Amino acid sequence: MPTAASADPDPAATATPGTRPPSAAQGQSGQDAVRIEGLHKSFGTLEVLKGVSLTAKQGDVVAIIGGSGSGKSTMLRCINFLETPSAGKIVIDGEEIEMRADGSPANRRQIERIRTRLAMVFQSFNLWTHRTLLENVIEVPIHVLKVPRAEAIAQARTLLQRVGLANKEDSFPAFLSGGQQQRAAIARALAVDPSVMLFDEPTSALDPELVGEVLTVIRDLAAEGRTMLLVTHEMRFAREVADHVVYLYQGQIEEQGPPAEVFGNPKSDRLRQFLQSVS
Secondary structure, three states, X not given: OOOOOOOOOOHHHHOOOOOOOOOHHHOOOOOEEEEEEEEEEEEOOEEEEEEEEEEEEOOOEEEEEEOOXXXXXXXXXXXXXXXXXXXXXXXXXXXXXXXXXXXXXXXXXXXXXXXXXXXXXXXXXXXXXXXXXXXXXXXXXXXXXXXOHHHHHHHHHHHHHHOOOHHHOOOOXXXXXXXXXXXXXHHHXXXXXXXXXXXXXXXXXXXXXXXXXHHHHHHHHHHOOOEEEEEXXXXXXXXXXXXXXXXEEOOEEEEEEOHXXXXXXXXXXXXXXXXXXXX
């Protein structure tokens, strides 16, 4: 899948100083958490997204599936403007992001504020390698959201315990397994108390025996009513956890619907072929 030349950003750069994001629990069920309309994204002459539209309501888990190069990760990165859309509309918690005609953000401060409502978990963990797990989790709350240090540490320890890493708070990422690093990345994402979580193939970089421990954490978050958009190749997991499944093919939504319909009775020949190829 095409990517921008820039690397994934420092997580501290995606939140506004002194601003606490609204809690996931503050959203009212039934309200739109994320809505995108007619989203386009091109890299030079290559059009990766060709007018994608979808909605995730508060508490929804939306699984996004499709083959390599279908635009899944690009769509997630456009939602929080890690990639600049070429055109379209993006609405987060009812607030439309101001965009110029070319898709670039018209209000940088609005983007910074919107990002405090979003947390992204990347394929490659993106932990600070020179910091312990505890330091990774407290960095943004202390230095960006201005949470008192004692409060941030207490919260971080609670989150590390929640993802099964209570005894690893003083460990550095290099001394952890891939599954442990990804669970730590999820704890760091939760530390900003996001209203929406974006997961970009969170298990794709893991050895098969480590996938289950990360999926267990994500499953628990879904059970809490967290709003999540999840790009995944784990079809069984998507079927069990998602409320809605979107199948992308060559930058367009080929089919979408409840998991039982998408997986159990696919209408598209392309979707049927895709499901056969990953089964």
